[in-house]
Amino acid sequence: MGLALIAVALLIGLGALGTAIGFAILGGKLLEGSARQPELAPMLQVKMFIVAGLLDAVPMVGVGIAMYILFVTVPGLA
Amino acid sequence: MAADGNASTTTEYIQHHLTNWTFGKLPAGTYCDGKSVQETTSWVVAKCPQQMEAMGFSAIHIDSMLWSIGLGIVFLAIFYRCAKKAHTGVPTGMLNLIEIIVEFVDNTVKDSFQYRSRFVAPLALTIFVWVFMMNLMDLMPVDVIPHLATLVAGDPGFYFKIVPTTDPNVTLGMGFTVFFLMIAFSVRQKGLIGFIKELTLHPFRPPTKGVAIILAPVIIAINLILEVVTLLARPVSLGLRLFGNMYAGEMIFILIATMFGAGLLLGLFAGVLQIGWALFHIIIITLQAFVFMVLTIVYMAMAFHNDEEDQFTN
Numbered sequence: 001m002g003l004a005l006i007a008v009a010l011l012i013g014l015g016a017l018g019t020a021i022g023f024a025i026l027g028g029k030l031l032e033g034s035a036r037q038p039e040l041a042p043m044l045q046v047k048m049f050i051v052a053g054l055l056d057a058v059p060m061v062g063v064g065i066a067m068y069i070l071f072v073t074v075p076g077l078a
Numbered sequence: 079m080a081a082d083g084n085a086s087t088t089t090e091y092i093q094h095h096l097t098n099w100t101f102g103k104l105p106a107g108t109y110c111d112g113k114s115v116q117e118t119t120s121w122v123v124a125k126c127p128q129q130m131e132a133m134g135f136s137a138i139h140i141d142s143m144l145w146s147i148g149l150g151i152v153f154l155a156i157f158y159r160c161a162k163k164a165h166t167g168v169p170t171g172m173l174n175l176i177e178i179i180v181e182f183v184d185n186t187v188k189d190s191f192q193y194r195s196r197f198v199a200p201l202a203l204t205i206f207v208w209v210f211m212m213n214l215m216d217l218m219p220v221d222v223i224p225h226l227a228t229l230v231a232g233d234p235g236f237y238f239k240i241v242p243t244t245d246p247n248v249t250l251g252m253g254f255t256v257f258f259l260m261i262a263f264s265v266r267q268k269g270l271i272g273f274i275k276e277l278t279l280h281p282f283r284p285p286t287k288g289v290a291i292i293l294a295p296v297i298i299a300i301n302l303i304l305e306v307v308t309l310l311a312r313p314v315s316l317g318l319r320l321f322g323n324m325y326a327g328e329m330i331f332i333l334i335a336t337m338f339g340a341g342l343l344l345g346l347f348a349g350v351l352q353i354g355w356a357l358f359h360i361i362i363i364t365l366q367a368f369v370f371m372v373l374t375i376v377y378m379a380m381a382f383h384n385d386e387e388d389q390f391t392n
Contacts, residue, residue, distance in 0.1 A: 053369025057319035064322030067329045072096060075089045076127075 001077045004069055011066040015059030022055045088336050093127075095220060095332050097237045098245060099141040100124040102133030125235065139245055146242035149211045157207075179207065183371070190375045193382040201259070201378070202371050205252070209320065210367035212248070215241045216328055217356055217363070220335040243324045246317065253317030256374050260312070264381040276385065277305045312377055316370060323366050327359050 030048045034041040106119045110126040124130045130137060160176040169177050183203045191198055218240060227238035242248045264273050278301050284294040334355060337348035 049365060050369060050372050053319070053365055053372075056323070057315050060322030060326065061318045062322070064318070064325040067326055071089070071092050071329070072127075075093065 001074055004074050004077060008066045008070045008074075011062045011069075015062040019055060019059045023052065026051055026055065091336055092332055094235075094237065095224065095239070096329075097127070097130075098139040098239050099237045100130045100133065100137045101140050102130075102137035104129055104133055108132040139247060141238050141240070142242045142245040142248050145215065145240055146212060146248055149215075149242070150208055153204075153207050153211055179203070186372060187375055190372065191379045191382075193379065195263075195378070195382070198375060198378045202375050205256075205374055206367050206371040209243065209252070209370050210364065212241065212243045213324060213363040213367060216244075216324060216331070216359065219352070220328075220331050241324060241328055243320055244328050246321045249321040249324075250313070250317035252320075252370075253313035253315075256316060256377060257309075257313035260377050260381045263378060267382050268384055272384070277309075278302055280305060280385070312373075316373060320366055320370055323362055327355075327362060330355055331359075
């Protein structure tokens with residue numbers, strides 16, 4: 001059971017790390033692009049949400065699996 | 079659900095709310111928690127996780143099917159009635175809302191899909207509204223409908239989940255449907271030979287003259303591996319992205335709901351937390367439906383896109 005908990009921690013933690021850096025770069029580029037051409041800001045914002053959805057995908061899969069391990073498998077092991 | 083007649087523990091509560099109403103063929107001799115045994119092989123509703131595991135492929139999640147098909151019928155009914163009442167004047171009320179949604183989907187399709195097809199825009203509309211409606215069930219408080227279901231069924235251990243998109247079967251089913259549509263449209267647009275050429279000749283161009291032709295099968299094999307992995311990643315990522323987001327969201331709702339059993343003060347605090355998380359979850363719901371739709375449109379556009387028609391490739 002201890003190893004399962006470490007697995008959950010790694011899944012959520014490393015996923016969060018990647019997502020945080022990715023979103024930071026994405027948001028920074030959006031701000032830069034909006035500052036250079038303010039008339040494009042709405043279109044850039046829509047495209048940012050699309051890329052944000054893609055960026056979220058793999059960490060979210062990790063979180064989903066981690067939640068499953070934490071609340072369904074671990075009580076079975078204990 | 080109850081351990082020995084007492085109220086269920088936190089773990090049991092959480093696990094109960096994460097289990098689907100499963101119906102399937104249970105082979106004889108299956109134990110449930112080491113207590114009851116299935117006498118003969120028959121089609122029954124599963125009472126515990128061991129039974130669900132024993133059912134294998136024959137298991138079907140009735141609650142997911144009911145809610146997804148039911149919400150689909152509601153979606154079709156609403157849009158059909160509004161389509162009947164559509165007129166050329168200024169729209170009001172429900173008609174206005176439906177027109178806003180249709181116009182939004184139309185603009186999104188026009189942005190990403192530059193080819194002619196009568197199929198893609200209705201597909202995008204269906205995906206967006208249907209996924210949004212299924213996700214919207216997540217905003218209903220955790221215990222309301224499942225508790226009503228246990229009262230109707232008369233069984234306190236009755237499993238009933240109301241959000242179909244927290245079931246990976248539903249989301250992966252939609253993802254693989256988009257995948258098969260992609261392949262069907264690719265083959266129709268480019269022909270079977272063109273489709274196979276696209277898989278084997280991109281991204282590395284195999285040499286066709288000279289001594290290097292001996293390397294051509296190696297390069298084709300490398301191309302095939304890369305392209306097949308990319309191709310398979312699409313439906314899997316579509317399905318799992320939606321599932322992961324919705325499952326994690328519902329999990330947090332359930333975790334906050336476990337605080338309701340801990341006294342009045344913590345119960346009120348949990349109520350405030352539920353409202354806060356629900357407000358944040360509204361944006362996740364809409365965003366995930368939107369991303370599913372946009373990716374479907376983009377994959378359809380890639381299925382229609384013919385590389386040889388690009389002007390500037392050699």
